[in-house]
Amino acid sequence: MLLLPLIPVPVQFAQLPVAPLLRPANLSPQALPAQEALPLQRELPAQEIIQAQEVRVLPGALDEVPVFNSNSPEVVTTEGILLSTFPPTGKRTSSAHLNFVFNGRFDIFSHHISKASRSDQTRSLFQGILLYNPTSRPVQIEVLQAATYLTRPDALFVDLPAYVEDPLGNVFAGPGSRVANDILRGRKQGSLPSSILLPAGQTQLLMSLPIPAGTVPPTSNGRSTLMRLSSNGSVHVAALAMFAPLNPDKTERIPTLEEWQTLLNNGALAGLRDLPPSLNVKRRSCGFLPCLDRITYGRVSGVARGSLWQAKLIDSPSRGYLSIPQQGRAFSYGLSTVEQGTFGTGQIQSAPMLVRYPDTAYLANGNYGVQYSLTLPLRNTTQQNQTVAIAFETPIKQDRAKNQLLFLSVPESRISFRGTVRLRYTDDVAAPQTRYIHLVQRRGQQGEPLVTLMMKPSEQRSVEVDFLYPPDATPPQVLTVKTLDILNTQTKK
Numbered sequence: 001m002l003l004l005p006l007i008p009v010p011v012q013f014a015q016l017p018v019a020p021l022l023r024p025a026n027l028s029p030q031a032l033p034a035q036e037a038l039p040l041q042r043e044l045p046a047q048e049i050i051q052a053q054e055v056r057v058l059p060g061a062l063d064e065v066p067v068f069n070s071n072s073p074e075v076v077t078t079e080g081i082l083l084s085t086f087p088p089t090g091k092r093t094s095s096a097h098l099n100f101v102f103n104g105r106f107d108i109f110s111h112h113i114s115k116a117s118r119s120d121q122t123r124s125l126f127q128g129i130l131l132y133n134p135t136s137r138p139v140q141i142e143v144l145q146a147a148t149y150l151t152r153p154d155a156l157f158v159d160l161p162a163y164v165e166d167p168l169g170n171v172f173a174g175p176g177s178r179v180a181n182d183i184l185r186g187r188k189q190g191s192l193p194s195s196i197l198l199p200a201g202q203t204q205l206l207m208s209l210p211i212p213a214g215t216v217p218p219t220s221n222g223r224s225t226l227m228r229l230s231s232n233g234s235v236h237v238a239a240l241a242m243f244a245p246l247n248p249d250k251t252e253r254i255p256t257l258e259e260w261q262t263l264l265n266n267g268a269l270a271g272l273r274d275l276p277p278s279l280n281v282k283r284r285s286c287g288f289l290p291c292l293d294r295i296t297y298g299r300v301s302g303v304a305r306g307s308l309w310q311a312k313l314i315d316s317p318s319r320g321y322l323s324i325p326q327q328g329r330a331f332s333y334g335l336s337t338v339e340q341g342t343f344g345t346g347q348i349q350s351a352p353m354l355v356r357y358p359d360t361a362y363l364a365n366g367n368y369g370v371q372y373s374l375t376l377p378l379r380n381t382t383q384q385n386q387t388v389a390i391a392f393e394t395p396i397k398q399d400r401a402k403n404q405l406l407f408l409s410v411p412e413s414r415i416s417f418r419g420t421v422r423l424r425y426t427d428d429v430a431a432p433q434t435r436y437i438h439l440v441q442r443r444g445q446q447g448e449p450l451v452t453l454m455m456k457p458s459e460q461r462s463v464e465v466d467f468l469y470p471p472d473a474t475p476p477q478v479l480t481v482k483t484l485d486i487l488n489t490q491t492k493k
Contacts, residue, residue, distance in 0.1 A: 047409040049446070051395075054331040054403050055343045055478070058374075059313055062306025062351055066102060067369065070110035070239045071471075072274050072299035072360045075220070076125060076211075079263070080270035082112065083301050084238035085355070086132055093268045098355040100303050101134070101234045107307045108206075108227040109369040110239055111176065111471045115220035116213035124210040124244040124252055127223060128260045131206050132236040133198035139233035146192040147182035148209060148225035149175040157472075163448050164438045166420060171438040173418050175224035176471025180369070181420045183226050184468050185436070192227070198235065205257055206237075210244065224471050226369045228307070241270045269357070274299045276359040295340055297365045302356030304364035309349065310373045321379035321460055322481070324388050330482035332393070332405065335372060336475035338365045343395070343478065344402035368471045374479065376463045380455040387484040389449035390463060392421055394441040394477050405478065408444030417441040417477055419470035421450060425463040428454045447480070 070083040081096045088094035114125035133139045149155045155178040164171050169185050172178035182189070198204055211223045240263050244252035277298030313322050313333065325331055334342060337349045350363035351370065364370075380386050394416045395405040423435045437450055453461060465479065 045410075046412075046444075048396075048444075049407040049409055051330075051405045051407060051446075052403065053329065053405065053480075055345055055405065056331055056333050057345045057347045058309075058311060058333045058335065058337075058349065060309055060311025060374075062349075062367075062370070063308045063310070064305060065105050065107060065307035066100075066354060067107040067109055067304045067307055067351070067364070068102070068237045068239075069300045069302060069304045069364055069368075070108075070112070071368070072301035072357070073270060073272060074111065074274060074299055075113045075115050075272070076241045076270050077115065078271040079125070079242045080240070080267045081264065082110070082127070082239040082241055082270050083357075084236075084240075084264065085303060086130075086236045086238050086264065087134065090265065092266045096267075096269050096357075097238075098302065098357075100236070100355045102237060103231060103234050105228075105230050105307075106235075107369065108225065108229065108237065110225045111222065111368065112211065112241065113220050113222040114211040114213040122213050123246075124212045126208060126210050126242050126244055126255055127225075128205060128240045128242065128255065129207040129225075130203055130238045130240065130260060130264060131196060131198055132203045132238070133200060133233065134236060135234050136200050137233065138200060139198045139231055139235060141196045141198060141229055141231045141235060143188065143192060143194055143196070144228040144230060145183050145186065145188050146225075146227040147179045147187065147189050148192065148207065148223060149178045150211065151175050151220075151222045154178065160418070160438065160440050162440050162445070166436045166438045169420075169436065171420075173440065174470075174472045175222055176368070176473070177418050177420070177438075179224045179226045180468035180470040181436075181438075183228070183369075184371070184420055184422055184466065203257070203261060205260065208255060208260070226468075238264055240264060240267070273359055277361050297338070297363075298359070298361035300353075300356075300364050300368075301360040303354045304351040305354050306351040306364075306367075306370060308371045308373060309367075312375045312377070314377060321377045323381045324378055324386060324455065325481060325483045327382075327386065327483050328485035330480050332478040332480040333374075335392075335477045335479055336367050336370075336469050338397075338475050339363075340399045341397035341476045342399050343405065343476070344399060366473065366475050367469045368473075369468060371466065371468045374465045376465065376481065377460060378453070378455065378463060378481070379460040380457060383457045385457065386455050387452060388455055389452045389482050389484060390423075390465070391447035391449050391480045391482065392417075392439055392441070392477060393447035393480055394443060394445045396444050397476060406444070407446050411442035411445035414443055415440060416443045416445075416474045417470075419467060419473060422466040423451055423463065424466075425451060425453070426461055441477070443474075452484075
C-alpha cells in the first residue's frame with residue numbers, strides 16, 4: 001500500500017441524524033485512478049451516505065510473533081536483496097543486512113511483482129528465500145503452514161460477486177486472496193518443505209521459485225507467499241531476486257544455492273526503490289473538523305511484530321458478553337485501521353516494525369497476512385425477540401469525525417477488499433455452523449449480513465469471525481453489529 005487518498009467532507013451539523021444522510025459525493029481530484037466504471041456507475045451519480053452510529057476501538061492487540069515482511073520494492077526491475085536479516089559481517093553492502101534473529105514461532109510474508117515493458121525483458125525473475133543457522137548446533141525448522149501463488153496462472157484477478165459461499169476453498173481472485181484462503185483453512189502447499197534441518201553455521205534454500213513476467217509486453221506477474229514456521233534455535237532469513245541464469249544455448253535455468261549465496265554476499269538492495277514514507281503527518285484546520293493532507297505510507301520491508309490479533313468483544317471486563325444494539329441501531333469495530341484512517345477512534349492497528357530499511361514504511365500498514373480472530377458473545381438484553389446481523393463493510397477512509405461512517409450509494413469500481421471470512425456460530429435451530437464466505441468490496445460499500453440470528457429475550461450466542469487480511473486489499477474496514485428494526489425483520493422473513 002502506497003498512497004491512500006482522502007475525501008473532503010465539507011458538511012457541518014450540530015447533531016448526527018439517526019437515519020443515514022444522503023448527499024452528492026464530492027470525490028477528491030487526487031484520488032487514485034479507478035478501474036473501468038461499471039455501466040450502473042456511469043448512469044447514476046453517486047451519493048454519500050453518512051451513517052451515524054457508534055464506532056468502537058477494537059479490543060485486544062497483536063501478538064509478539066515476528067513477521068519477516070518483504071513487500072518493497074513491490075515491482076522488482078533490478079535483481080538484488082529484497083530483505084535480509086543476515087549479519088552484515090563479510091557482506092559487500094552491509095546496510096542491506098538488518099542482523100535480526102528469529103527463534104521459535106515466526107512468519108514469512110512476501111509479495112513482489114515482475115514486470116516487462118519490452119520483449120527483451122521477459123526473462124523469468126526468481127525469488128529465493130535463504131535460511132542461515134548462526135549457532136554451533138543444528139537447528140530444526142518446522143513449516144507449519146505455507147502457501148505461494150502467482151497471479152498467472154495460479155490466481156487470476158477474475159470478476160467475482162460481492163458475496164460467495166465457499167465451503168471448498170475454490171473461490172479466490174488474485175494470489176493474495178488465494179494465499180490467505182489457504183492459510184485460514186490450515187492448509188500447507190505440498191510443493192514446499194514440511195521441515196528443514198539446518199546444520200551449524202550453514203545456509204539452505206527454503207524456496208526458489210520464478211515470477212515469469214510473460215511474453216507479450218507490457219505485462220506483469222506477481223507472487224504472494226505466506227508461511228508460518230517454528231524453529232528450535234536461532235535463524236536468519238533473506239529474500240533475494242535474481243533473473244534466471246542462462247544455459248550456453250540461452251535457455252533459462254534455476255539458480256543454484258551457490259549463486260544465491262553469491263548474490264547475498266555481493267549484491268545490493270533490489271530496485272527500483274519505492275517512494276519513501278512521509279516523515280510527518282501534516283494537520284491543518286478546516287472549520288471545526290481537522291483537514292488532513294495526503295500521506296505516503298510507503299511499502300514494507302523489514303520485520304514486523306505481530307501475526308495474530310485475537311480479541312473477545314464484550315461490553316466491559318465485568319460483563320462477559322456483548323449487548324446487542326437497540327432495535328434499528330448498530331455499532332462497528334475498526335479493522336486494519338491506519339494513520340488518518342481510524343474512523344475517529346484514534347486506534348492504529350498497523351504492526352510496529354522491529355527492524356526496517358530507512359526508505360520503507362514505519363509501520364506494517366495494512367497488516368497483510370495478519371489473522372484477525374474475533375469472538376462476539378452476543379446477548380439479547382431486552383425482553384423481546386430481536387434479529388441481529390453481523391456485516392463486514394468498507395466505508396470511506398477518514399479520521400475527522402467520531403461515530404459516523406461514510407458510504408457511497410454507488411461504490412467506486414476500484415476494489416478495496418477481496419478475501420475469505422470464516423464464521424463459526426450456533427444457528428437458530430441450535431446447530432453448529434462453520435461457513436467460509438469470499439467477499440469483494442469496493443471503496444464506500446456497505447456489506448451484506450454475513451450471518452443473521454433470531455435471538456430470544458436474555459439469550460446469549462457466540463459468533464466467531466476469522467480472516468487473514470489479504471494482500472491486494474486496501475484498509476481500513478469495519479465489522480458491524482446491527483439489530484434490525486421491525487420492518488427490516490419482516491421484509492427479510
